[in-house]
Amino acid sequence: MAHIPVLLEEVIAAVPPTVQRMIDCTLGDAGHSQALLEHFPNVELLGLDADPQAVTMAEEVLKRFGKRAHVVHGNFADVLTFARNAQFAPVDFILADLGWSSTQFAERGRGFSFDAPQESLDMRFNPQEGETAADFLNCAHEIKIGDVLRRFGEEKQWREIARAMVKQREHKPFTTVQDLLDTVESVKKRTGRLHPATLVFQALRIQVNHEFERLEQFLKQAPDIVTPGGRLAVISFHSLEDRTVKEVMSSQSAIVKLMTKKPIKPSAQEIKSNPRSRSALMRTFEKI
Ligand SMILES: C[S@@+](CC[C@H](N)C(=O)[O-])C[C@H]1O[C@@H](n2cnc3c(N)ncnc32)[C@H](O)[C@@H]1O
Structure with a gap:
């Protein structure tokens, strides 16, 4: 089952027009990364994922972009270290599309779904x-x-x-x-x-997966590697995640500002063609 990237048009619209470098912190099946690299032909992208299988798959998919795409296995809780080690800081845009991909859910045998009762009860991204x-x-x-x-x-x-x-x-x-x-x-x-x-x-x-601790660590580091005027977009899938995003980012209001008061939601048409998108909420922030 292929993963369909959610809020794709809205993610592209959130990228600052002068973008040169960006980080996709949650590569997954590289749906967003591919579309971003296609839409911004001069951009270089660093992609991370905690799941080694997602990384292998993304490497394959992003091969066609040559040196414009760099793929690393890692947790976004360490985004600052990864960006600095790859000499990929500062950047103009960071994307985090939280949770799991449809392929992880359906194909990796890690017990994410109650539709596969025979799978071992693992549930780790890594x-x-x-x-x-x-x-x-x-x-x-x-x-x-x-x-x-x-x-x-x-x-x-x-x-x-x-x-x-x-x-x-x-x-x-x-x-x-x-x-x-x-x-x-x-x-x-x-x-x-x-x-x-x-x-x-x-x-x-x-x-x-220590999801909230990792998300908090990521959100506290991300502004440090974004250029002034650069942006961070975070897509959450439930209210607890969204609350964490809102709270951690408002604690950094001296360095980042929220771009839209309310989270951006998928259109009725997107929900119809991709029901998994129905709970998506995107918040975008700009570095001051
Ligand atoms: C919703 S999917 C991303 C889908 C991707 N945007 C696409 O279009 O194909 C979320 C991905 O984030 C990864 N992930 C979840 N938590 C992570 C973390 N703390 N650090 C890095 N990757 C993480 C998962 O392994 C999964 O591949």
Whole structure:
């Protein structure tokens, strides 16, 4: 399943017209990167992704741009180091399109989706680093699990689900997505369109990838490598992410200004052709 870049026209419109260098912090399938390199024929781009498979794929896709595209495996929490090591600072535009790509979700076998119950319960963007979702559920204290479900999933039944998880692992440790589904569904029944495990999946993915800490580190470093008049665009997919973007960037209002008061959302037409875009929210900031 190919990943369709979201808010593509809006991302291109957010780039300052005098752009020379830019960083795509979340290459994914390089959809945004390709379009940006095509649209701005004199631009050089540095692309990062935490997922080594995404990096290999992006390298292949961006080969046709020759020396204009530089691809690095890494976490955007270290964007300053990557930019400086590649002698790629300052830049005029930085893009971060948060979360996962459709290919990661559907093809990498990392347990991101409840539609693939046989997959191992991993959920890491970078399978070379940190603990898997299964490790977390098998080792963490019930209070910690409950806290993750409550804070990162805003899951109302966090207490009962955390209790059921701890009870479950005493009989059989978590290894697959099916183990997680069985436990969540023993507590929570499907009501409406949302799968009962949706918020639990979101919470576990945020936990194992330290998504909010990494996002905060990135947002604090990014203004340091942007030229005055240069811009940063961040696309989030849920309100917790968007809140982090808003809060961290408003704490830096002496050096960056928000370009639009309200986040930019996809058009009805984009949502129709790419339903995954429906929750996208883009905020753009300009370096003062
Ligand atoms: C929504 S996808 C990006 C899709 C891309 N814009 C495109 O058009 O193909 C998000 C990507 O960000 C990566 N990612 C998530 N957190 C990251 C982090 N902290 N550092 C670097 N990459 C990260 C994921 O591995 C995934 O490939």
